[in-house]
Amino acid sequence: DVMFIQGMYGLQPTLPQVAGFEAAGTLEALGEGVGENFFLQTGQRVAFTHTGTWAETLVLPARGLIATPAAMPPETAAQL
Numbered sequence: 001d002v003m004f005i006q007g008m009y010g011l012q013p014t015l016p017q018v019a020g021f022e023a024a025g026t027l028e029a030l031g032e033g034v035g036e037n038f039f040l041q042t043g044q045r046v047a048f049t050h051t052g053t054w055a056e057t058l059v060l061p062a063r064g065l066i067a068t069p070a071a072m073p074p075e076t077a078a079q080l
Contacts (some may be wrong), residue, residue: 001054011051020053022069022079034062045070047077 003009006071024047027040040046046065068077
C-alpha cells in the first residue's frame with residue numbers, strides 16, 4: 001500500500017485515489033442486478049480485494065466478496 005501511495009507499485013494511482021487493496025467488513029446492502037440466488041446476505045462478514053479499501057464504505061462487485069466466519073477478526077480476514 002505504501003508503494004502504491006508513493007507511485008512505486010505496478011499499478012499507478014489515478015489521483016485523487018484512496019489507498020488500500022485488501023479489506024474485510026460487513027455486507028450492508030445488495031445492489032440492483034444481484035440475483036436472488038446470490039450466496040451472501042446482508043449483515044454477513046466478508047473479505048475482498050479492490051482498490052481504495054482505506055474507506056468507511058465501498059460499493060463493490062458482488063462476485064469479488066469472500067464470506068468469512070463471524071468470529072474471525074477483521075484484521076485476519078483482510079489477509080485472505
